[in-house]
Amino acid sequence: MCGWHLDIRPFKIVPGMKNLFTLLNDAFPPDMSLFSVSLKAVAETLQIAYMGTLLGLALSLPFGILGARNLFSKRVTIPVRVFLGAIRTMPSLLWAVVFVIMIGLGPFAGVLATVMYTTGYLGKLQYEAIEGINPEPLEAMSGMGASKFQLIRFVVIPESANHLISQALFMFEYNVRASTILGFVGAGGIGFYISAYLRYLEYDKVFMLILIVFVTVLVIDYISLKIRDRYLMIK
Template identity: 40%
Template structure:
């Protein structure tokens, strides 16, 4: 009887503990829900969202958009050459960023490096990612002058921060078994990374890099506004002169170029992942 009574007491104790745990979980969910609603309301007010005003004045946008047509393709060869420069900027900005992001991502991964290395590296990546490409382009224009090189460097720095973050998340999500197998052979830390980690993350890294390349081509198209080369120069000049037909032609060429890049990138990603 004594043993049975003890078991009953233990069962009651376990039930009470589970009830308390459920209560804590429920309370946490309610707090999270209330906090989320509060943040949404606050950000709604800060953003000054006014959808009725948008509907009321939507006709102004229609009238403005009509001024873009018909497109003026009289300088299409120049625009095409500038677009090729823009794509080239995207290629090199992304390539340099991917190369730099590999060691940075390893240093930012908690399952590879100690916290005193991880945290400073993550803050560096945050800074690189938080500052817009146009700001970096202004800095590099001062250093290297007007032209695509400044745009490439701006894309490189910003994209290295973004890819470093994405790459490190992929490293932290790896299966540890392969790394432990390499370690069991007496391999060094570098060999563990080369043979245990990188083979697992290469497909994801490649996919992330292709996504960023698409984004960088779009970003490079506006860097010309600050003198960093590419189609952005022609786009800015056309806007300044209110020559919206030329603006429309440039935008159409950019849309076509982006669509082609997206199609090719999608096929590459599907073959790798």
């Protein structure tokens, strides 16, 4: 039923291969003259992802804490969860459209779009991580008369720190990938160049840009893997 509805017809792939070969023929070899431009553009994309993740993390932490049912009553957690759910509904590309309309073209719109999505997504991951912490230290500290603030500072944050850092790293990796297409709607980064060269059918330049993105994502994944191994194992 779905296959019929979605027009899934495998035999269409065979004649389509001809178009793929034409595309690859145009794309090879990648245009190396674009190397320095690609590096600058990918650096901007990385900065958008970094700033977006950092600010999003800072915003999501209080929302994550307020959304945890083992710390606050439903009167607090439900509105916070609804808010986080609402901002998570829109992907960062749509947020980028909103901010480009609001503040104009450029990487600032990309940063704001990344902040919004990161806040919604990390906020949810964080309240789930906080709800999963061992309840015993919370109860012990409550039994000793610790204030809510002290509980958060000395139990919740240390007990969930590994999860929070791991999630922030994951979110940065995700944001690097997501930020590459924010330029399609004018929100800065390498996506702007990819979209422009695609429009002029200059596939060798597009391929060069995609290669740079590919290598960057691999390097970021490797670095974050190393950070996880180095700092997130309890020693």
